[in-house]
Every structure is written in C-alpha cells, then in structure tokens.
Amino acid sequence: MKILPDKTVERLSQYRRALLICRAENKTHIFSHELAGLIHITPVQVRRDIMLIGYTGTLRKGYDVHELISLIGRIIDTEEGLRVCVVGIGDLGRAIIRYFKGKRTKLVITAAFDANPEKVKCVYSGVPCYPIDQLETVIKEQGISIAILTVPGEVAATVGQTLEKAGIKGIINYTPTPLNVSENTYLGGYDMITSLEKAAYFVKSNREM
Amino acid sequence: MKILPDKTVERLSQYRRALLICRAENKTHIFSHELAGLIHITPVQVRRDIMLIGYTGTLRKGYDVHELISLIGRIIDTEEGLRVCVVGIGDLGRAIIRYFKGKRTKLVITAAFDANPEKVKCVYSGVPCYPIDQLETVIKEQGISIAILTVPGEVAATVGQTLEKAGIKGIINYTPTPLNVSENTYLGGYDMITSLEKAAYFVKSNREM
DNA sequence: TTTGTATTGTTAGTTTATTAACAATAAAAC
DNA sequence: GTTTTATTGTTAATAAACTAACAATACAAA
Ligand SMILES: NC(=O)c1ccc[n+]([C@@H]2O[C@H](COP(=O)([O-])OP(=O)(O)OC[C@H]3O[C@@H](n4cnc5c(N)ncnc54)[C@H](O)[C@@H]3O)[C@@H](O)[C@H]2O)c1
Ligand SMILES: NC(=O)c1ccc[n+]([C@@H]2O[C@H](COP(=O)([O-])OP(=O)(O)OC[C@H]3O[C@@H](n4cnc5c(N)ncnc54)[C@H](O)[C@@H]3O)[C@@H](O)[C@H]2O)c1
Numbered sequence: 001m002k003i004l005p006d007k008t009v010e011r012l013s014q015y016r017r018a019l020l021i022c023r024a025e026n027k028t029h030i031f032s033h034e035l036a037g038l039i040h041i042t043p044v045q046v047r048r049d050i051m052l053i054g055y056t057g058t059l060r061k062g063y064d065v066h067e068l069i070s071l072i073g074r075i076i077d078t079e080e081g082l083r084v085c086v087v088g089i090g091d092l093g094r095a096i097i098r099y100f101k102g103k104r105t106k107l108v109i110t111a112a113f114d115a116n117p118e119k120v121k122c123v124y125s126g127v128p129c130y131p132i133d134q135l136e137t138v139i140k141e142q143g144i145s146i147a148i149l150t151v152p153g154e155v156a157a158t159v160g161q162t163l164e165k166a167g168i169k170g171i172i173n174y175t176p177t178p179l180n181v182s183e184n185t186y187l188g189g190y191d192m193i194t195s196l197e198k199a200a201y202f203v204k205s206n207r208e209m
Numbered sequence: 210m211k212i213l214p215d216k217t218v219e220r221l222s223q224y225r226r227a228l229l230i231c232r233a234e235n236k237t238h239i240f241s242h243e244l245a246g247l248i249h250i251t252p253v254q255v256r257r258d259i260m261l262i263g264y265t266g267t268l269r270k271g272y273d274v275h276e277l278i279s280l281i282g283r284i285i286d287t288e289e290g291l292r293v294c295v296v297g298i299g300d301l302g303r304a305i306i307r308y309f310k311g312k313r314t315k316l317v318i319t320a321a322f323d324a325n326p327e328k329v330k331c332v333y334s335g336v337p338c339y340p341i342d343q344l345e346t347v348i349k350e351q352g353i354s355i356a357i358l359t360v361p362g363e364v365a366a367t368v369g370q371t372l373e374k375a376g377i378k379g380i381i382n383y384t385p386t387p388l389n390v391s392e393n394t395y396l397g398g399y400d401m402i403t404s405l406e407k408a409a410y411f412v413k414s415n416r417e418m
Numbered sequence: 419t420t421t422g423t424a425t426t427g428t429t430a431g432t433t434t435a436t437t438a439a440c441a442a443t444a445a446a447a448c
Numbered sequence: 449g450t451t452t453t454a455t456t457g458t459t460a461a462t463a464a465a466c467t468a469a470c471a472a473t474a475c476a477a478a
Contacts, residue, residue, distance in 0.1 A: 003414060004410075005434070005435070006407075006434090006435095007434085007435065007436095008435095009406075009407055009410050010403060010407055012406075013400070013402065013403040013406040013407065014400070014403060017385060017400065017402065017403070018387065021385075021386075031454090031455075031456095032455080032456075033455090037387075038387040039387065040387075040396060041436095042436080042437075043455095044436080044437060044438075045435090045436070045437085047455095047456065047457065047458090048435095048436085048437095048457090048458085050456095050457090051456095051457060051458070056456080056457075057455090057456065057457090058444085058455095058456085059442085059443060059444050059445085059454085059455060059456055059457095060443085060444050060445055060446090060453090060454060060455055060456080061444085061445090061455085062455080062456090063456095075410075076406050076409060076410050076413075077409070077413075078409070078413045082409050082412065082413075084405065090304070091300045091301075091303050091304035091307065092300075092301070092304040092308075094300050095299070095300035095301040095304055096401055098300065099301075099401060099402070100401075100402065103402060104402070107405060107406065107409055145412055146405065146408050146409065146412065148401075148405070169412045169415070169416075170408035170409070170411060170412045171408075172401075172404050172405060172408060176226060176230075178227065178246075178247040178248060178249075184415065186408050186411040186412060186415075187249060188404050188405075188407060188408050189404065190399055190404065191222070191223070191226065192305055192308060192309075192357075192381075193222065193226065193308070193309065193312060193313070194219060194222040194223060194226070195381050195397045195398065195399060196293065196316060196355065196357070196381060196397075197218075197221075197222040197285050197316065198215075198218055198219055198222065198397060199355050199379035199380075199381060199395050199397050200285060200286070200287070200291050200316055200355065200379070201213075201218050201284075201285050202379060202395040203291065203354055203355065203378045203379050203395060204285075204286075204287045204291075205212060206378070206393065206395075207378075214464070214465075215464090215465095216464085216465065216466095217465095240424090240425070240426095241425075241426075242425090250466095251466080251467075252425090253466080253467060253468075254465090254466070254467085256425095256426065256427065256428090257427090257428085257466085257467095259426095259427090260426095260427060260428070265426080265427075266425090266426065266427090267425095267426085267474085268424085268425060268426055268427095268472085268473055268474050268475085269423090269424060269425055269426080269473085269474050269475055269476095270425085270474085270475095271425080271426090272426095419478100420477100420478080421476100421477080421478075422475105422476085422477075422478090423474100423475085423476080423477090424473100424474090424475085424476095425472100425473090425474085425475100426471105426472085426473085426474100427470105427471090427472085428469100428470090428471090428472105429468105429469085429470090429471100430467105430468090430469085430470105431466105431467080431468075431469095432465100432466080432467070432468085433464105433465085433466070433467085434463100434464080434465070434466085435462100435463080435464070435465085436461105436462080436463070436464080437460105437461080437462070437463085438459105438460085438461070438462085439458100439459085439460080439461090440457105440458090440459090440460100441456105441457090441458090441459100442455100442456085442457085442458105443454100443455090443456085444453105444454090444455085444456100445452105445453085445454085445455100446451100446452080446453075446454090447450100447451080447452070447453085448449100448450085448451075448452085
C-alpha cells in the first residue's frame with residue numbers, strides 16, 4: 001500500500017482504540033459520524049481516512065467494526081509483531097507498562113531496564129526488569145526494536161546513544177532532554193507541559209474574546 | 210496579537226523548554242539552527258515562528274535567550290496565572306505532579322483529587338489531595354481553570370461532566386475514554402499507545418523499503 | 419578598505435491536511 | 449411501487465503548514 005499520511009496513521013490508531021471499545025459493547029456496525037464523535041473530528045475525515053486504506057462500508061449500515069479493527073491491524077501492525085522495552089522504571093515507566101498490559105498482541109513490552117538494583121529483580125505488571133548494563137544484550141537477544149525512554153533527564157542523552165548502538169529503530173522520548181540520534185531512527189514523544197500550555201493559551205485567548 | 214497557528218503555539222512551548230535549559234547553562238544567545246537542532250525541526254521554521262510573534266534577533270549573533278523566554282511567557286502565560294488540578298492520583302497522576310513541580314510560575318498545580326480515602330490526606334510533591342466529592346467546591350474556591358484527568362477509564366466520563374459543571378475551561382484527558390464536553394471547553398490529551406503505534410508504523414515501513 | 423561569510427527576516431511557492439459538495443444508492447416511509 | 453431520507457465514496461476547493469529562496473547586513477578576514 002502507498003505510504004499513508006502521518007495524520008491518518010495517527011487517527012487510525014485512535015479509530016482502533018474507539019472501535020475496540022465498541023466491540024466490547026457488542027456493537028457490530030458504526031457510522032462515520034459516530035466514530036467521528038468519539039474522537040472529536042468530522043465524519044468526512046473519517047470517511048476519507050477509511051477510503052485511503054481501501055475499505056468500504058455498507059450504505060446506510062456503516063462500517064463493520066470487526067473488519068475495520070482487523071484491517072487497521074494489518075496496516076499498523078507487523079505480521080510477526082514488534083517488541084518494545086521501557087527504560088527507567090519510575091512512576092511514569094510503571095504507569096506506561098500497566099497501561100499497555102494486554103492491550104495489544106502485535107506490540108508487546110517484553111523488557112524493562114533500570115539502574116536501581118532494588119528495582120532490577122522485580123517484575124512489573126508481568127514485565128521483568130533488567131539492570132541497565134544488560135541493555136544491549138537483552139535488546140539483541142529479544143529482538144526489541146522500540147524503546148520508551150523514561151529515565152531522569154540528566155542521563156537521557158547517554159542512554160539514548162546506547163539504545164541506538166543496541167540497534168533500536170524507534171525511541172519514544174518522554175524525558176525533557178533533547179536526544180541526538182541518527183537520521184534513520186524514528187523519534188517520538190511529547191511533553192505534558194506542552195499539552196498544558198496549549199490548553200492555557202486556548203483558555204486565555206477565549207477569555208479575551 | 211493575532212491568533213497564532215496551533216502548531217506555532219505548540220512549538221513556542223518547546224522552544225521555551227529548550228531555552229530554559231540553555232539559560233541554565235549560561236548561554237546568552239542562540240542561533241536559529243541551534244534551537245532548531247534541539248527540537249529536531251528546521252531553522253527556517255524557527256525563524257518563521259519567531260517572526261510571527263514579532264521578535265527580532267541580532268544579525269550574526271542570534272536571539273537573546275532571556276528576551277525570548279520572557280516574550281514567549283507573555284504570549285503563552287496569562288498575567289495573573291492559571292491554576293491546574295490533577296484528578297486521580299495513581300502512578301500517572303503522581304508522575305505528572307512531580308514533573309511539573311517548580312517548572313512554571315504562571316501555570317501551577319494547586320490541587321489534586323482522588324476517591325481513595327488513603328490518598329486523600331496526603332500531599333504529593335507539595336500538592337494537597339482532596340476527596341473527589343469536594344471537587345466542585347475546591348475548584349471554585351481556588352479558581353482552577355484547567356484539569357488533568359488521570360482517573361480509571363470507567364469513571365472518566367462521569368468525572369468529566371462534573372469538571373465541566375464546576376466551571377473548568379480546559380481538560381487534558383489522559384484516560385482512554387472519549388469525553389463528552391461542550392463546544393467551548395478545550396479538550397487536549399494524548400495516548401501513549403498512539404505514539405507507539407506511529408513509531409511501529411514507521412519502523413515497519415522503513416524496513417520494507 | 420574591500421571581499422567574503424554567516425545569519426536574519428520575509429516573500430513566494432509547495433506540499434500536506436481539511437472541508438465542502440455531491441453523485442450514487444440502499445433502506446425506510448408512504 | 450414511488451418517494452424520501454440517510455449514508456457512503458470521491459472529487460474538487462480551501463486552508464494550514466512547511467520549505468526554498470533570497471535580499472539585507474553585520475562581522476570577520478584579507
Ligand atoms: N514528557 C512528559 O510529559 C513527562 C511527564 C512526567 C515525567 N517526565 C520525565 O520522565 C522521566 C521519568 O519520570 P518519573 O517521574 O518516572 O521519574 P522517576 O525518578 O520516578 O524515575 C526514573 C527512573 O529511572 C531510573 N534510572 C536512573 N538512572 C538510570 C539509568 N542511567 N538507566 C536506567 N534507569 C535509570 C531510576 O532508578 C528511576 O527508577 C523524567 O525524565 C521526567 O522528567 C516526562
Ligand atoms: N494516555 C495515556 O497514554 C495513558 C498512559 C497511562 C495511563 N493512562 C490512563 O490514565 C489513567 C490513570 O492511570 P494510572 O496508571 O495512574 O492508574 P491508577 O489506577 O494507578 O490511578 C487511578 C487513580 O484514580 C483514583 N480514582 C478512582 N476512581 C476515582 C474517582 N471516581 N474520582 C477520583 N479518583 C478516582 C484511584 O484511587 C487511583 O488513585 C487510567 O485511565 C489509564 O488508563 C493513560
């Protein structure tokens with residue numbers, strides 16, 4: 001399939017999240033305007049995205065929830081799955097591991113890493129925690145390709161380097177430290193302060209009107 | 210000032226984060242390409258954003274770090290500040306409170322709420338936790354205008370309603386539950402699974418090439 | 419002094435993303 | 449059986465975001 005627009009990929013993920021909830025509620029079909037409402041966008045956008053991935057719904061009946069979930073899976077997920085690790089098991093790292101637990105079968109957190117010897121022996125929501133100096137070994141052994149970075153900001157840059165050296169293909173960086181990675185490593189992540197400040201700007205502008 | 214593009218506001222927040230680090234390192238001036246490198250965008254974009262907010266740097270010397278920080282503050286922040294609360298003090302809520310601690314003076318978390326009586330008495334990183342049934346009272350008393358929602362998904366919709374009733378103007382929803390709020394309440398938030406799935410799609414597409 | 423270089427500010431151009439519009443048509447209403 | 453309505457799929461139009469290009473110019477080097 002042709003490469004999809006960035007924003008469409010992002011929305012596909014959101015669609016799936018919403019559709020999984022629908023499926024859990026035994027809903028078999030959904031209209032474009034319903035799906036749109038769930039994630040606060042327009043129905044046109046939904047239809048356009050769905051067109052882009054080559055799916056067609058049934059007129060006056062909507063989209064088949066199961067089929068759509070499965071198609072989005074075929075687009076976003078890989079056949080054999082991708083493995084993910086979390087580096088830095090503080091509050092944020094733990095929250096993320098718990099949040100992921102059991103959510104996906106094709107994108108699984110299989111390892112955690114920490115520098116603190118106390119944490120290293122433990123298993124968090126089913127994910128074993130290894131000492132940070134085994135990072136490279138474990139990543140290669142398990143074939144992990146994506147890392148979520150939740151270490152303290154001061155050590156983030158160093159750990160980032162190590163991750164790249166270990167062969168990681170994508171990093172989601174939640175630390176406030178800018179990472180310096182090579183061109184072909186995907187870099188994601190966002191800052192909660194930025195989310196808040198956007199909200200603040202909106203609230204401010206709204207009040208002035 | 211004319212309303213700024215959404216993306217520019219987002220980047221202004223990121224610029225400030227980077228600039229604050231620079232200031233801490235006693236850097237007084239910064240070039241567009243340096244600032245760009247820190248957040249992985251192009252220098253042109255930096256210059257354009259800075260043009261939009263009406264600032265001008267010094268030729269061959271770059272932008273004054275202090276001045277730029279202060280100008281971004283005047284744009285994003287409000288004169289008298291905005292108050293923020295966190296609803297649901299689990300791992301994620303705590304991580305957020307800690308992350309914010311002391312970071313901003315114009316955007317301050319002043320209250321937390323939880324349903325668990327054990328947590329209610331405590332103070333988290335300087336933020337007192339109130340019982341959820343005092344939500345409306347405390348929000349009105351303290352003049353809180355933005356809420357960060359980190360309760361379990363099952364209760365999110367209900368709590369969202371209450372927040373709106375209490376006069377909240379913006380909600381950052383980190384739960385996976387779609388919220389149903391009125392038109393003029395700002396709604397933000399981000400899903401970490403979506404971040405990951407975007408990364409996965411990228412890694413997958415890259416490999417196929 | 420003159421020339422060359424680095425860097426800003428800005429305009430115009432391009433690409434990407436969103437929205438509007440509407441033909442097609444299945445189902446429902448009459 | 450005919451008309452109306454709701455909904456999809458798609459194309460065309462608009463808007464937003466980004467990028468390229470370059471004039472202007474301060475500073476450094478020659
Ligand atoms: N992006 C955001 O919006 C956001 C929000 C909250 C926190 N954060 C950031 O996320 C990071 C983690 O936050 P937290 O609240 O969980 O912090 P935390 O201090 O609770 O956790 C950090 C963990 O990293 C471990 N660690 C320290 N050095 C390490 C190393 N060299 N290698 C591996 N592990 C190491 C520590 O033992 C600890 O368990 C921080 O950088 C914080 O600033 C970002
Ligand atoms: N957006 C994301 O990427 C992301 C990541 C991680 C977690 N989450 C979500 O964030 C939420 C919190 O995650 P967590 O790991 O901190 O969960 P958690 O279970 O540790 O925390 C939830 C807290 O909410 C409190 N609570 C329960 N009912 C409440 C109510 N009615 N009013 C107020 N407080 C109430 C609980 O006492 C608990 O302290 C969950 O919905 C989770 O799915 C989202």
